[in-house]
Amino acid sequence: MKVIAACEVRGLDRTDNQLKATLGEYLSKPPRRIDRLTLLALLVAAPLKEHLQADSGLYLAATYPARPNMFALLESVCAQQKLPKPFEFVNSVSNAAGFHVAQQLGMQGPNLFIGAGAQVWGQLLDLAGSDLERAQVRQALVVLIEENQLDGFIAYALVLENGGDTLTGRDFASLSGSVEAIRLNLGD
Amino acid sequence: MKPVYLQRAQLCSALSEDLQTAAAACRQGQLPQPEWFELHERSERRPYLKVAGASMDLRQRLQRLIDASTDGALDDCLLILASTTLDIASIEARVMAGEATGNQIAPALDALAEELRQQWGFAGAFTLNTACTSAANGLLYGARLVARNHYRRALVVAFETPSEVTRQGFGVLELTSPSAAYRPFHAERDGLILGESYASVMISREPGPAPLARLLGGFSACDTSSLTTTAEDGSHIDWVMRRALHSARTTTAKIGLVKLHGTATTANDEAESNGMRRTFPRALPPLCMLKPYLGHTLGACGLSETLLLMETLRQGALPGTDYADQALLPLPAQALTVPQRSLLLANYFGFGGNNASLVLQGIPT
Numbered sequence: 001m002k003v004i005a006a007c008e009v010r011g012l013d014r015t016d017n018q019l020k021a022t023l024g025e026y027l028s029k030p031p032r033r034i035d036r037l038t039l040l041a042l043l044v045a046a047p048l049k050e051h052l053q054a055d056s057g058l059y060l061a062a063t064y065p066a067r068p069n070m071f072a073l074l075e076s077v078c079a080q081q082k083l084p085k086p087f088e089f090v091n092s093v094s095n096a097a098g099f100h101v102a103q104q105l106g107m108q109g110p111n112l113f114i115g116a117g118a119q120v121w122g123q124l125l126d127l128a129g130s131d132l133e134r135a136q137v138r139q140a141l142v143v144l145i146e147e148n149q150l151d152g153f154i155a156y157a158l159v160l161e162n163g164g165d166t167l168t169g170r171d172f173a174s175l176s177g178s179v180e181a182i183r184l185n186l187g188d
Numbered sequence: 189m190k191p192v193y194l195q196r197a198q199l200c201s202a203l204s205e206d207l208q209t210a211a212a213a214c215r216q217g218q219l220p221q222p223e224w225f226e227l228h229e230r231s232e233r234r235p236y237l238k239v240a241g242a243s244m245d246l247r248q249r250l251q252r253l254i255d256a257s258t259d260g261a262l263d264d265c266l267l268i269l270a271s272t273t274l275d276i277a278s279i280e281a282r283v284m285a286g287e288a289t290g291n292q293i294a295p296a297l298d299a300l301a302e303e304l305r306q307q308w309g310f311a312g313a314f315t316l317n318t319a320c321t322s323a324a325n326g327l328l329y330g331a332r333l334v335a336r337n338h339y340r341r342a343l344v345v346a347f348e349t350p351s352e353v354t355r356q357g358f359g360v361l362e363l364t365s366p367s368a369a370y371r372p373f374h375a376e377r378d379g380l381i382l383g384e385s386y387a388s389v390m391i392s393r394e395p396g397p398a399p400l401a402r403l404l405g406g407f408s409a410c411d412t413s414s415l416t417t418t419a420e421d422g423s424h425i426d427w428v429m430r431r432a433l434h435s436a437r438t439t440t441a442k443i444g445l446v447k448l449h450g451t452a453t454t455a456n457d458e459a460e461s462n463g464m465r466r467t468f469p470r471a472l473p474p475l476c477m478l479k480p481y482l483g484h485t486l487g488a489c490g491l492s493e494t495l496l497l498m499e500t501l502r503q504g505a506l507p508g509t510d511y512a513d514q515a516l517l518p519l520p521a522q523a524l525t526v527p528q529r530s531l532l533l534a535n536y537f538g539f540g541g542n543n544a545s546l547v548l549q550g551i552p553t
Contacts, residue, residue, distance in 0.1 A: 062297060063296050063297065065294070067291065067294050070294060071294075074283045074353065077280075078353070081229075082229055083227065083230070083360045084356055084357050084360055089353070089361065090415060090416060092353070095317060095318045095539070095540035098318075099410060099415050099540040102412050102541070103541075110407075110410070111318065112316065112318055112325060112408075113318055114297075114315060114316050115298035115301060117296070117301065118302070119312055119314070120298075123312070127329055127333075130338075133336070134189070134332070149291060
């Protein structure tokens with residue numbers, strides 16, 4: 001398995017509207033009414049579009065769900081005893097982010113979403129590798145989204161193909177070392 | 189895919205606290221009785237299928253499942269948690285009690301899997317959430333990782349807790365049945381009934397002392413036509429079923445039974461009917477659906493329905509359908525038996541465009 005392309009996006013104190021404006025530079029018709037997790041997934045995946053074929057799988061991990069969306073649902077349903085807004089409920093399905101990435105980038109293969117912990121890179125590579133090795137897909141897009149209040153967000157993406165040596169790296173820097181990664185720093 | 193064995197299966201569902209009793213009830217066509225909840229802002233009630241038996245918190249239930257599905261040290265075993273709700277019920281309870289929402293009440297998605305990994309000594313653990321295909325993907329990718337020697341064993345734990353956000357959300361989308369008559373593929377079906385469920389199974393390359401079934405292959409992919417429904421012409425479902433058969437190195441002619449996803453929503457059942465007629469254009473194999481017996485257990489359905497299917501077939505016949513003459517597909521009117529070694533195809537579809545099919549085989553007792 002080898003890395004053929006990579007992207008890293010960092011940002012601090014970026015509003016959803018600012019992220020949407022940046023996304024518009026990469027996608028001609030970005031989806032509407034999407035949550036922050038989807039925005040971040042699209043932001044890091046979209047610059048890699050030209051490297052991806054239709055026969056690709058997506059393996060997405062995040063430390064948290066889209067928390068603002070989750071809090072809005074909890075407020076309306078549990079605190080105010082109201083019905084949720086349909087789009088907020090649909091977005092709360094964690095693989096909504098994966099769906100939008102696959103739709104925007106024309107990916108037709110498997111689409112998995114996992115929680116990101118200490119072993120996340122190994123898990124993403126295992127899942128993607130099991131599909132690549134068995135020729136279920138020709139390429140794999142591996143995405144990791146980390147976000148917290150103090151440090152903002154960092155989103156990573158790698159495009160993988162069969163071939164090359166076993167990938168032993170377990171962080172973005174070592175995994176992407178063989179290619180020139182696209183880096184977007186959205187600052188604060 | 190190299191076949192793997194499913195062992196030490198556990199299921200706590202609306203039918204019973206244990207899998208064997210649930211399968212016995214299913215064989216006899218005993219439907220569980222729902223409780224009712226009210227949709228906010230509407231004077232409308234909707235049914236819900238809670239698990240049978242005493243109430244228990246999530247961690248107690250997970251402890252029981254892991255204890256019953258494992259033996260000895262687990263340092264060769266991967267844990268996969270498959271769920272759409274995780275521990276949302278406890279968060280909802282805190283908000284209902286007046287706690288403000290904020291990052292302090294939102295644990296990391298990995299938190300529960302990591303807690304269990306440390307407590308039980310699993311070699312690795314992760315949470316998998318692909319909506320209603322979560323557990324089916326847990327089985328499929330757990331099997332692949334075991335087959336590729338990444339781990340000697342993989343434990344899939346799938347559960348769906350009673351979440352108010354989920355119940356109200358499905359209600360606002362007009363997907364839940366007002367009548368509580370859960371009738372997948374009925375011409376006048378009126379939606380699904382959500383169900384609570386906790387299930388576990390060990391995946392291993394060896395059969396072990398009491399294997400329930402073999403998992404021979406499967407396939408999962410994303411239909412990008414819509415976030416909430418799959419292509420109504422059934423083309424994507426057809427493609428996924430064919431890829432699943434290819435993965436198991438078998439053909440449509442060898443399939444002895446198809447366990448349908450069958451949510452009883454208008455769009456899903458129409459798409460699945462069309463998909464079935466594409467994949468099996470000459471003659472449909474025997475068909476069954478199990479959601480009337482468990483409810484739609486969402487992220488857990490890939491495991492809860494697989495286990496109920498295999499155990500019911502091990503015990504005898506699947507129940508007939510009392511509205512078979514009004515169904516979109518030729519569901520059996522009478523009790524249905526299939527040879528114990530038959531190849532079975534099990535369908536699971538979900539939000540986010542996720543469609544999955546598994547190829548299974550029973551093991552003669």
